[in-house]
Amino acid sequence: MxxxxxxxxxxxxxxxxxxxxxxxxxxxxxxxxxxxxxGIPRSAIASTKTESPAKRARIGEFGETVIKLLPEDLAFTLFLPSEEAIRRDLRLNRNDSDAYAVLTRVLGFSSVPRWIWTADLERGGRRSYDSISGLSLSVGKDSNGNVVVNGVVSEVVDLRIGKTVVHVMDGVVMDAEFEQSVRPESDDDDEFD
The missing domain is CATH 1.20.5 (Single alpha-helices involved in coiled-coils or other helix-helix interfaces)
Known part of the structure; x- marks a missing residue:
């Protein structure tokens, strides 16, 4: 050979x-x-793991319902009202007959069809995003590192659930018309006194 x-x-x-x-x-x-x-920023690399049960507990029952409404195969950021904010601002309870309809509206106001991590935001800066319902959201980060959306401050940031980034908010992100419709009657009476 x-x-x-x-x-x-x-x-x-x-x-x-x-x-x-x-x-x-x-x-x-x-x-x-x-x-x-x-050279790729850490915030751009998608993690496939889901947050721990302790962090998911911060979402609550209403939050789990809202998250299930989003498509599982698309990237979204959800500015989810905390369980307390839903009860306080929307006056919703689990057994309310219109809870599902109200949560669907809230989902439209508080979801953006892309990922927004706190690392993507500058302290004191603002970015404008359109929610899936068309509401213009002014998103920024305050001096404490909390996400602020249209004046509503976050409680927990950067939770990863499937392909959804969740920021739990201490209030409900909504437009003025919807806010008027869910405002308690006692607030309307105070305006005329």
């Missing part, structure tokens, strides 16, 4: 040559990939 000579290397078979080329190519590809990944 004749030996082939390539440069200074003597290879006994073309199989060894192919294996050597594939191995070297693989190593070079891995090096370039590792270098490029260092």
């Amino acid at each position: 004749r030996r082939r000579k390539i440069g200074n290397l003597k290879l006994k078979s073309p199989v060894k040559l192919v294996c050597t080329i594939v191995t070297v190519s693989f190593i070079i590809t891995q090096i370039f990939t590792a270098v490029k990944l260092r």
Whole structure:
């Protein structure tokens, strides 16, 4: 059997040559990939894990219902009212017959079809996003690192549930017309006194 000579290397078979080329190519590809990944911000890299049960507990029953309304295969950011804010601002209880309809409206006002992490926001700065209902949201970060949306401050930020980024808010993000419709009657009486 004749030996082939390539440069200074003597290879006994073309199989060894192919294996050597594939191995070297693989190593070079891995090096370039590792270098490029260092340039990507951490907030842009999608985590596939779901938050711990302790963090999910902050979402509450109403929050779980709202999250189930979002498509599972698309990236969303949800500015979810806390359980207390839903009871306080919307006067909703679990057994209210119109709870599902109200939560659906709130979902439209408080969801953005993209990821917004706190790392993407600058302290004191504001960015404008449109919610899925078309409401313009002014999103920023205060000096304490809390997310602020249309004046509503967050309680918990950057929860990851499936492909949804959830910021639990201490209030309800909604438009003025909807706010008037859910305002308690006692507030209306105070205006005329």
